[in-house]
Amino acid sequence: MNKQSDTLTKGQQLIPNGMLDDNAPRNMWWCAAHVDEITEEPLARWLLEKPVVLYRLSDGTPVALDDRCPHRWAPLSEGEVKNDQIVCPYHGMEFGADGMCSKVPTQKSIPKSAKVQSYPLRTSGAFVWIWMGDPEAIDHEPVEMGFTTDPGWSVITGYMEVAANWVLIRENVLDLTHIAFLHSNTFQQDDWENPPEVSMQGDTIVYEQDFPPSPLSPLFCAAFGFEDKKIVKREQRGWMPSLAVSFSDWNIHDLDAGPDKRRDFIGRGAHIVTPGERGKTHYFFVASFDSPNAPVEILEKTKAGVISAFNEDKDLLQKIQARIMKDPRGLDFPEINLGADGAGVAVRRVLKRKLDAERGN
CATH class of the missing domain: 2.102.10.10 (Rieske [2Fe-2S] iron-sulphur domain)
Known part of the structure; x- marks a missing residue:
């Protein structure tokens, strides 16, 4: 999946996502x-x-x-x-x-x-x-989101409108190699140089990656009760069960936990996108932690940091959308894919299958 097996000809995207047009399937939640x-x-x-x-x-x-x-x-x-x-x-x-x-x-x-x-x-x-x-x-129910109302979790939710096509956001949140660059001052997590392993489980896109012990992003340390930049062992697992929502689990292991102390934690993010007006997207997000009753002031501080980071995404994605819309070449411009684009290319394949099915292609 990480290997570029498709060829790109002049004036074509690898798999067109129609981001200047209405490109949203209707028969889904x-x-x-x-x-x-x-x-x-x-x-x-x-x-x-x-x-x-x-x-x-x-x-x-x-x-x-x-x-x-x-x-x-x-x-x-x-x-x-x-x-x-x-x-x-x-x-x-x-x-x-x-x-x-x-x-x-x-x-x-x-x-x-x-x-x-x-x-x-x-x-x-x-x-x-x-x-x-x-x-x-209608042949299925919406994606299960029970953890967002589970009292065993401390949950932050937020919303922003983004003046960009929803596919740009979906691909962005499935490729975390941009974190070391776009979010160098917010996430401060610079160990994503290598792309994750990407696979398909039915129509669900899955990525997985292990990291050696390294400082945890200061955005999440307080919510876990850690000091800033605490050295932890981390495994990342993300999955997209629907074009509308994807999840990202931060599986955290406290290397310094005593024999009677908790060692393993989960931080779960959810990225929910819904097309709005042409060229605009409703972006709902969740940041949650599998520890109940986190102090309100900690959650408010965490939310402010997450919003600062996501505003960095919003600003750049809106500039990308505006550039494409104003450039008379539109999508008629060379587009390459890198090894880290496995999940993004899979998104386009899933989308194409759904659109083709609805349009009778």
Whole structure:
């Protein structure tokens, strides 16, 4: 997988990812929001290049509808939820969770075409997931995210909008060799010179790598109760069970632990991407530690450090996207792959298979 077996011809990517176009499969679960974002107050969000309104019914059930009234296209998200019906702010038409119009204030009859698209939602862990493809094609549940609400873990979650195609972010978080360069001042973890071993387990991309004893990134030392730059033994294991989410486990071994002290720890990151408007991505992230009840001040400090590092990714990825969009050559530019790009190339292969299946290719 790490060997470049495909040839690149002029004007072609190794495997085109269509990053200047709509390149997101529909028949899969994407993250719509953090659970706390969805309340009885309508939330407007662009998902897979469509305007969607999210809200909860009085019993807590989350709802997702197209955010355009079928009468004169006013955004339903500018209205209110009343008696479990979302009320259009323009002329007061009401719609139920199934998208069907239930009331037209100015007349008794309701046009049969007075409806909007509704989308299936599921909750997994701390996130709500949406299926925007064919509901008859639902054949699996969202990725299991139970650790994000497990009291045995100390969990940090965050969100940022990135003005870059989601594939750029997905490839970025699966290739950690950039950490020694782009994150030299934040992660301060400069031992990623060698690419990891990459394999496929079905459609799940897996990478694994062992490291000799070395200083642990100061971003995570406090959360583990270590002093800064503590020397530890570390194994990294990452996996992408869905194009929407990937995980990265930092398996940490305390070499100085006494006979009655804990020796092994896990820090788990999750990188969740959902296409938004064209050329923009919703990026939800998780940093978690398999130790409960970490002090709030430690978690806040850790989160601030993680955000600083991820802003470095965001800034560069946005510049890459802008450069490609402004350059009249677009994707018609040579692109090479390195040995460390095994996981990234696998992402493109998985994506191509899914898109081809949906498009009947």
